[in-house]
Every structure is written in C-alpha cells, then in structure tokens.
Amino acid sequence: MSKRQWHAGNRVRLLENGEAFFPRVFEAIRAAEREVLIETFILFEDKVGLQLHAAVCEAARRGVRVDLMVDGFGSPDLSARFIDSMREAGVHLRVFDPGRRVLGQRLNVFRRMHRKIVVVDGRLAFVGGINYSADHLMDFGPEAKQDYAVEITGPVVDEIHRFMLHAVALGGKGHRWFRRRLKVTADVRNEPTGEAEMMFVVRDNRRHTDDIERHYLAAIRTARERIVIANAYFFPGYRLIKELRRAARRGVDVRLILQGEPDMPIVKTAASMLYHHLLHAGVRIYEYCERPLHGKVALTDGLWSTVGSSNLDPLSLSLNLEANVLIRDPAFNAQLYERLEHLMREACKQVQPDDLQEWSGWRLVRSFFVFHFMRWFPAWARWLPRHAPRLVPAHATDLAEAAASPANQASQGQTPVNRAPQTDCA
Structure with a gap:
C-alpha cells in the first residue's frame, strides 16, 4: 500500500458503544447495493453476532458481494451451522490464521488481525474498536464494555476501500484479482462531504510496523x-x-x-x-x-x-x-x-x-x-513468530467446536443472549 496522506473534505460521526454502532452498521449493510467488506477481531455467536449474520446473509442473497474476515484467535467458537449458512447464502467468510488447539490451548497468540473496519459500496466506512459481541451493549451487565468507533464519508473512504480490497486479495486470489476488483469499483470516487481532514493509518508486520x-x-x-x-x-x-x-x-x-x-x-x-x-x-x-x-x-x-x-x-x-x-x-x-x-x-x-x-x-x-x-x-x-496477513476460507478450518460450546447451543436454538467468551486484549 502507498504512503498514507491527509484527505480533506470528510464527514465523521462519533459512535459510542454498541447502542450507537450496531444499528448504523446493520442499516448500512441492509442498504448496500454492490459490496460489503468487514474485518473484525471478534465475532461471537450471540445476539449481536446473529444480527450481523442475518444482515450479511440477506445482502448476499440479493446479489451484494460480501467479504467477512475474522481473526482465528479472537473468533474461535463459530458453529458449523453458523459458518455453512453464510457460505450457502453467498457470504465469503475467511479467517486470519485459524490455528489449531494443542491440548485444548490456543497457541496462535501473536500477530493477531485486530482491526475493526467496515466499508459499504466504497462510500461509507466504519473504523474503531467495537467487536461484534453482546458485551458491547449495556444490557450485558457489569462487564459491558465502554468503547468508540466512527462513521465516515468522503475522500478518505477511497483509501480505506482500497486497503480492504487488498486485504481480501491476500485470501488467495492474488494481486491480479485485486486489480480486476479495483477496476470494477474505479467509478467510485468520493466527493467532499464535510470539513474534516482525515488520515487512515495501519500497523502491520511489513512496511508499517510503527x-x-x-x-x-x-x-x-x-x-x-x-x-x-x-x-x-x-x-x-x-x-x-x-x-x-x-x-x-x-x-x-x-x-x-x-x-x-x-x-x-x-x-x-x-x-x-x-x-x-x-x-x-x-x-x-x-x-x-x-x-x-x-x-x-x-x-x-x-x-x-x-x-x-x-x-x-x-x-x-x-x-x-x-x-x-x-x-x-x-x-x-x-x-x-x-x-x-x-x-x-x-x-x-x-x-x-x-x-x-x-x-x-x-x-x-x-x-x-x-x-x-x-x-x-x-x-x-521481531524474533517472535510472524503471521503473514493471509486469509483462509472458513469451511477449510476447524472453527466449529464441540456441541457443548455456547456457539453450538446457539446453532441449535439455545441462543446465549448475554454470554460472550473471554478473549485476551480485544
């Protein structure tokens, strides 16, 4: 990716906690006409995850291209039914470094895909720290999290969109696919919508380490x-x-x-x-x-x-x-x-x-x-294990856990409304 730069003419809206964030994201997905790109560290199969599941499946069924990327360490307990129903609807679900458990322990701790980004139709973006889990809602109780995200329109969305397309391309389709996809979306050029100057910055283990x-x-x-x-x-x-x-x-x-x-x-x-x-x-x-x-x-x-x-x-x-x-x-x-x-x-x-x-x-x-x-x-x-930013199709992983897990209870109709597994440094 190219060097980051400031973009003038953006509109930015602060979204505090899941009560503000989730309705805006789900509304944007339901209104999508062509494309939805999502990256998240955590996707739990609770009431929030099931709402996201419904929104992306509905969008995919009406012809919207949906790419959903989750982290293998942060989202380890998705059931087979949850994954397969998304794939059957046409959602492209991929997992960053799923890893395998050794004696019940997850060892893929380092170099996690910790980003939380959504881009809809190349015109609307969301960036922040909020995952797709019920513990970002006040009714979760004393352990509900205090968090923030932003909703963005304007020229900086072009850069966020290109970044997300590039991330999807690393899922195995390569740079030729990335160039074709970018050409298809080349007509999307965002005009100024507000007064904010904005820059999109990332941290990776290659060119943008600090x-x-x-x-x-x-x-x-x-x-x-x-x-x-x-x-x-x-x-x-x-x-x-x-x-x-x-x-x-x-x-x-x-x-x-x-x-x-x-x-x-x-x-x-x-x-x-x-x-x-x-x-x-x-x-x-x-x-x-x-x-x-x-x-x-x-x-x-x-x-x-x-x-x-x-x-x-x-x-x-x-x-x-x-x-x-x-x-x-x-x-x-x-x-x-x-x-x-x-x-x-x-x-x-x-x-x-x-x-x-x-x-x-x-x-x-x-x-x-x-x-x-x-x-x-x-x-x-630098000496710790490095994970290249590659994505694996979800059906090729062992994400589905034993039937006793909360995720499988959800897939069988026993939805854990206010339960979410504990995940390190979310």
Missing part, C-alpha cells in the same frame, strides 16, 4: 494545551512514556483514562506499575470504574483526534495488525473531549500520589526492569 505509534508521538510532542488518552490496555513503549512526561512538565494538561475495572486483572497491574513515573511528572490519571474500558481514542489541543483498534501495549504496538483514523476537525475534537470529560467527571476515580504505595527497594528494581522491557520490546518482538 506508523500508529509515530503519529501518537508526533501529536504528543506538538501538543501545547491538552492531551487526553483513553486506552484499555496501557503499557506503551519507552518513547511514549517519555513524551507524556515531557509534555506534562512543559505545562500541557495531560490526562489518561485507564481501566479501573479491567476485564483482565493483569491489565490494571501492568498500567499501575507506571503510575509513579507519570504522576510525579504531572500527568493526571483517571481510572474508569463503572465497567471495563475497551476504548482506544485520544485527542490533543482543539484539533487532532484518533479513533481505532490500537491499544497502547506491546501487542498492538509491536505485534498485531491494527487500524486507526486520524482526524483534524475542531468540531469532532470538541465532541470527543466532551464525552471523555463526562467519563472522567461521572465514572472515574482520579489517582492521587497518596494512593500509591511507598517506594521500596523491590519496587525500584521492578520499575527498572519494566522500563527497560518497554524500551527494548519492539526489537525483541
């Missing part, structure tokens, strides 16, 4: 008034921690919204190991305590924002395949800040220096190793 991190660093370095980062899995690299501390020391209002009620306890433990370094530099930390935080959003000053799938942890910054949009738009920045400020005011606890444990010899030693781990992890990650 693009998202570099844009975060550039935004932090140039901030003059405020920085607000809401991130579910916060254990960033050494450089990002250093720039946050520098920004706070030069008078920038730096705020972090992190998990106070994490879906995995280790998430809070890892982040809290950084609290001393950040608080003593003037960074303000807020723990979101209402339910698990799953968002991956940030803003600086009154212009720059980002929304996407990338956490600020070693998996997202050094291993996984990720996608974010960068946004230069005062109106969107103000809306996102208002929603995050509401979160901090109504549902967060601000961490105070007095809340931290006193320094000890062990904490100093642990801090030393943590900082150097963060500093060198990107280099070490």
Whole structure:
C-alpha cells in the first residue's frame, strides 16, 4: 500500500458503544447495493453476532458481494451451522490464521488481525474498536464494555476501500484479482462531504510496523494545551512514556483514562506499575470504574483526534495488525473531549500520589526492569513468530467446536443472549 496522506473534505460521526454502532452498521449493510467488506477481531455467536449474520446473509442473497474476515484467535467458537449458512447464502467468510488447539490451548497468540473496519459500496466506512459481541451493549451487565468507533464519508473512504480490497486479495486470489476488483469499483470516487481532514493509518508486520505509534508521538510532542488518552490496555513503549512526561512538565494538561475495572486483572497491574513515573511528572490519571474500558481514542489541543483498534501495549504496538483514523476537525475534537470529560467527571476515580504505595527497594528494581522491557520490546518482538496477513476460507478450518460450546447451543436454538467468551486484549 502507498504512503498514507491527509484527505480533506470528510464527514465523521462519533459512535459510542454498541447502542450507537450496531444499528448504523446493520442499516448500512441492509442498504448496500454492490459490496460489503468487514474485518473484525471478534465475532461471537450471540445476539449481536446473529444480527450481523442475518444482515450479511440477506445482502448476499440479493446479489451484494460480501467479504467477512475474522481473526482465528479472537473468533474461535463459530458453529458449523453458523459458518455453512453464510457460505450457502453467498457470504465469503475467511479467517486470519485459524490455528489449531494443542491440548485444548490456543497457541496462535501473536500477530493477531485486530482491526475493526467496515466499508459499504466504497462510500461509507466504519473504523474503531467495537467487536461484534453482546458485551458491547449495556444490557450485558457489569462487564459491558465502554468503547468508540466512527462513521465516515468522503475522500478518505477511497483509501480505506482500497486497503480492504487488498486485504481480501491476500485470501488467495492474488494481486491480479485485486486489480480486476479495483477496476470494477474505479467509478467510485468520493466527493467532499464535510470539513474534516482525515488520515487512515495501519500497523502491520511489513512496511508499517510503527506508523500508529509515530503519529501518537508526533501529536504528543506538538501538543501545547491538552492531551487526553483513553486506552484499555496501557503499557506503551519507552518513547511514549517519555513524551507524556515531557509534555506534562512543559505545562500541557495531560490526562489518561485507564481501566479501573479491567476485564483482565493483569491489565490494571501492568498500567499501575507506571503510575509513579507519570504522576510525579504531572500527568493526571483517571481510572474508569463503572465497567471495563475497551476504548482506544485520544485527542490533543482543539484539533487532532484518533479513533481505532490500537491499544497502547506491546501487542498492538509491536505485534498485531491494527487500524486507526486520524482526524483534524475542531468540531469532532470538541465532541470527543466532551464525552471523555463526562467519563472522567461521572465514572472515574482520579489517582492521587497518596494512593500509591511507598517506594521500596523491590519496587525500584521492578520499575527498572519494566522500563527497560518497554524500551527494548519492539526489537525483541521481531524474533517472535510472524503471521503473514493471509486469509483462509472458513469451511477449510476447524472453527466449529464441540456441541457443548455456547456457539453450538446457539446453532441449535439455545441462543446465549448475554454470554460472550473471554478473549485476551480485544
């Protein structure tokens, strides 16, 4: 793919949580005339997954080309009936690195396809952190996730569309098919629809290994008034921690919204190991305590924002395949800040220096190793197993699990409405 660039003239709409996101996506799929492209880390066979299943099958039956791509680690328990009915309807379902279980354990942990993207007819795109699972809805209960996505129209959708076509081409059809498909859709050229400048950025294990991190660093370095980062899995690299501390020391209002009620306890433990370094530099930390935080959003000053799938942890910054949009738009920045400020005011606890444990010899030693781990992890990650971004047709995998799984209960009419398997770093 070509070098990323800013595109003017876009309209962007913030979608908070599944209540805003799912109806818009399903409506767009039902209105599709020619093509639907979807990538998601998680697709569960619960009430949300079944709604997506119905929408894409209906679209495929009326002649819309539907390509649905899921991650093999994030979506491991889809039933045979769920998969086969999509294929029979004409949906092209593919799986990124399905892997096989060894003694019941999934070993395909590294280099996950973690993106969450939808493109409809090459004219409408959705990018964010929301998966297709019921735990993104409030009625799921105390473990319902707080998350964000954006709906986009305008010239930047052309680039997102080309990226998605290229991703589908890697499923075995190759670049010749990609060129034919791109030629068929060449008449789709999006005219300006709004005032936002936008850039689509990805992280992969080939040419774009640190693009998202570099844009975060550039935004932090140039901030003059405020920085607000809401991130579910916060254990960033050494450089990002250093720039946050520098920004706070030069008078920038730096705020972090992190998990106070994490879906995995280790998430809070890892982040809290950084609290001393950040608080003593003037960074303000807020723990979101209402339910698990799953968002991956940030803003600086009154212009720059980002929304996407990338956490600020070693998996997202050094291993996984990720996608974010960068946004230069005062109106969107103000809306996102208002929603995050509401979160901090109504549902967060601000961490105070007095809340931290006193320094000890062990904490100093642990801090030393943590900082150097963060500093060198990107280099070490190159030695971990690499997964090329290839997709496998779903019927060729062993995704269907034993009849006792929640997925098969759903396929037999016992739909688990508010149950979703736990998945690492979603």
